[in-house]
Amino acid sequence: MKEVTRENAAALIRAVHLLAGQGHTQFADLGGGRPMNRLNDDNLPDLATVAEAEQPARQWLLLDSDVSAVTAGRALLGGEGVAVVQQDLRHLPGVMAALHGHLDMSRPVVVILGAVLHFLTMPEAQLLLDALWAELASGSVVVVTHLTGEGADPDTVQAGAKAYRTLHGIDIYPRTRQEITGLAARFDLRPPGVVQTIEYEPPDAGPAPVPGPHFLMWVAERS
């Protein structure tokens, strides 16, 4: 799982780098987790830092339901242009209030949902994406990475999800490529479409995709 986590981080870093390079200055990292900023084993930079390198005046909203992630976010990211909010993604009014409170929602925003939608039921994930679609300005972009059981034995996937629930006390929902693609339905998928996170990295960045649990990824625009 460690390699999959590194691939997820690397793909999100690349997405943020590309989007900031294209001129995006507002980012909402929803379920953003604990900022790592080179504190992790792979020495990877934090997404907020990646965006700042391209856009020094970027506005960054980190939102997470976990108090330790939020506390670490405030300690490690605190400063100009950063807001850290504790909120559950299933509480849509709270999520929308955080977006409106910290970003200019009349202008495009990059929303990052990295490895978090698989903690929501399908109706919860769909409601969140519908609410974002309604709220985001044209030209906004949503970046999603999502655990899939694609390529793995369904019984093994179910057993893995059950073991995760027992260990961590929260449900996790690995989904099919079709389901993960369906979450993008109201948005316009950008190339390369729905791919494994490892495929989103430049071809010379790492090994070829292998069968087994992994994350699928899409980047899509609010037209």
Ligand SMILES: C[S@@+](CC[C@H](N)C(=O)[O-])C[C@H]1O[C@@H](n2cnc3c(N)ncnc32)[C@H](O)[C@@H]1O
């Ligand atoms: C696997 S981590 C992913 C962190 C980061 N986005 C990444 O891709 O590396 C999942 C994060 O989602 C947060 N999370 C899970 N369920 C959530 C919910 N319902 N609302 C807000 N955050 C949630 C967790 O607290 C955790 O920080």
